[in-house]
Amino acid sequence: MDLLDVSFDVGNRKIMALLVQKYGGTSVGTAERIEAVADRVYKHKQQGDDIVVVVSAMSGETNRLIELAKSINASPSAREMDVLLSTGEQVTIALLSMALMKRGLDARSYTGSQIRITTDNAHGKARIQKIDTEAMQADLDAGRVVVAAGFQGADEFGNITTLGRGGSDTTGVALAAALKADECQIYTDVDGVYTTDPRVVDSARRLDKITFEEMLEMASLGSKVLQIRAVEFAGKYQVPLRVLSSFVEGEGTLITTEGSKGMEQPAVSGIAFNRDEAKLTLKGVPDIPGIASRILGPISDANIEVDMIVQNVSVDGTTDFTFTVHRNEYDQALATLNSIAKELGAVAVLSDAKIAKVSIVGVGMRSHAGVASSMFRALAAESINIQLISTSEIKVSVIIDEKYMELAVRALHSAFKLSDTAPGVREA
């Protein structure tokens, strides 16, 4: 009986897991912070977990390298940029491994090409094609901590590639998928995913759980906690993803599949917003087959991505055609429209860059009717005019005047009761 109790005690410990922990630039921004990461890894290792660490470059380093390159050549070759930028992560894997060894842990660093993360050859935005897990697995089996450089790989010829800005998140998820890890933990400077940006709504609440789909909508709508590709990847390979702070203890936010939720889903999980778009309208174009493609064809030929598209009902054989683009591409989109307006027979080109997009997001919308009308009511109560609307299964977005953006976010956050109202948690 005694023996059993003892073994039960031991068995009562946290169950061993294989964790991929990714630490972003601010988490490894100084030598002290690298030491703090090593302490955290050490703690998990003591608990019996197997750990693969993925690190970013020290904060600011990637930008510094980009500036350095530009000071030498205004349009540097993409291949050489990748050789340059990949060095940022090579610094942090070595330093972190040294810090781990100082703590008596066996650790080994790997660049992307050393792991053999094979990518295509699209320098600067490469996609991962294959990951060799053999060496990493052997290290883990031998009790070592694997320290992998984020954001990089190599093409089939060994040319160094990078995965695009923020790409270390994708490395983390990809390694977790390849190693069949129990969880991919993204340590960052926020302690989770919030119902909306706490800088806009101070009662915004950290979500314990959110689905991949919801996270994708939140991320693509401007809640820049995670690289979008990393979330897509995690959803595709069903890698449980957790966002947590590397500075304060906490459970963070678990991003997972829909079915794993126990409770009934609220209609709306969060409010996303951004000011990154601009609106363009071609007024009074003939309402004939092919007109949409004749407008958007030249836009896409110019490599401009279109977000929302709205075409009015025509009354007199003409229609107004409106769409939104990223604000960075506004000037180019406007120039393109001006150049085709005449031949399309348009009456005018109208445009507005002072707009904002505000969206409600939630998988619970699927089973709750009337969510959109509640949204419109809340905006109307604040006299906010809606310029465009678009919907998907789990999202309703509106375009409004930029100057009402924060008001709209606050109104919606309260209309959908997203603030923390749990007794004892609410602040006076």
Ligand code: ASP
């Ligand atoms: N260091 C790269 C960047 O700043 C990759 C990353 O941090 O995820 O974009």
Ligand code: MG
């Ligand atoms: Mg990052």
